Amino acid sequence: GENVEQHPSTLSVQEGDSAVIKCTYSDSASNYFPWYKQELGKRPQLIIDIRSNVGEKKDQRIAVTLNKTAKHFSLHITETQPEDSAVYFCAAPDYGGSQGNLIFGKGTKLSVKP
Amino acid sequence: EAGVTQFPSHSVIEKGQTVTLRCDPISGHDNLYWYRRVMGKEIKFLLHFVKESKQDESGMPNNRFLAERTGGTYSTLKVQPAELEDSGVYFCASSQASGGRDGYTFGSGTRLTVV
Numbered sequence: 722g723e724n725v726e727q728h729p730s731t732l733s734v735q736e737g738d739s740a741v742i743k744c745t746y747s748d749s750a751s752n753y754f755p756w757y758k759q760e761l762g763k764r765p766q767l768i769i770d771i772r773s774n775v776g777e778k779k780d781q782r783i784a785v786t787l788n789k790t791a792k793h794f795s796l797h798i799t800e801t802q803p804e805d806s807a808v809y810f811c812a813a814p815d816y817g818g819s820q821g822n823l824i825f826g827k828g829t830k831l832s833v834k835p
Numbered sequence: 836e837a838g839v840t841q842f843p844s845h846s847v848i849e850k851g852q853t854v855t856l857r858c859d860p861i862s863g864h865d866n867l868y869w870y871r872r873v874m875g876k877e878i879k880f881l882l883h884f885v886k887e888s889k890q891d892e893s894g895m896p897n898n899r900f901l902a903e904r905t906g907g908t909y910s911t912l913k914v915q916p917a918e919l920e921d922s923g924v925y926f927c928a929s930s931q932a933s934g935g936r937d938g939y940t941f942g943s944g945t946r947l948t949v950v
Contacts, residue, residue: 755938764839765878765926767938810878821933822868822891825878 723748723815727826734801735834742829744811745793754794755823756785757810765810769796801833837861841927841942849950853915856945858927860909866930867910868939869902873923881925884910885933917949 724747734740746754755770771778771785771794778785784797798805808828814821840859848854860867869881881900882892886907895902899918904910914921924946928939 753937757941764941764943766941770938815880822880822883823939824880825870827877 723751723813723824725811725813725824725826727811727829729829730827731830731832733832733834736801736803738801740796740798740801740805740831740833742796742809742811742831743793744795744813744826745791746813747792748813748816749789749792750816751813753814754785754787755812756796757812757825758807759810759828760807768809798831801831803833803835806831806833839927839929839940839942841925841945843945844943845946845948847948847950848917850919851916853913854917854947856912856914856925856927856947858910858912858942860927860929861940864929864931864940865907866933867904868928868930869910869912870926870928871923872926872944878926881912883933914947917947919949922947922949 727744752773756768757765758768759765769780769783769785771787773789776787782799787794808830810828811826812823815824842857846854865886867884870878871881872878880894882895882902883890884904887904901913924944926944927942930937930939
């Protein structure tokens, strides 16, 4: 089955700096990679995703890059703001099950200091 | 559209008691998933329904956990009898396509505390 590793577990940055979170996956058949943001006490929310036919996707201050050869993908947040503080989870599909369910990384707690 | 709703939002029960969690997915979403997050750890897969059928229940920890989705609408997750290690936040999610092709919409979770 799929195995997803996520680093770092905690990340602290100054407001305005960039933040990068990295994930690796094990199943070369995986072709969909979402990122979720979970603010304190709230539900995880999908913020960006990428499919294996592209290497990079951007949405305003957020970008995700994918290296299929190395089996890793990263979340990049530029010009961080205090409201970016949250736990971020990467995920990849596990095709070991019949239709694929998402396997999540352990999360990265991002703190943006004003 | 209405989101994924879960209740209760919190539950505190004693070891050995029974608790039933409920999830109402987004209308029309055939795929429904249960996940659990134990404090500080990953969001761990429990099981996956497609309509009323259990597609994958490989993540269910043991036979004290029973999930149902009668009629392919809402789902329940029963823990009987509850143990201390069952404490955590139980998330339900739904999607139109299966998880390998599209993202999920999560519910707000049920925080279960077993004392």
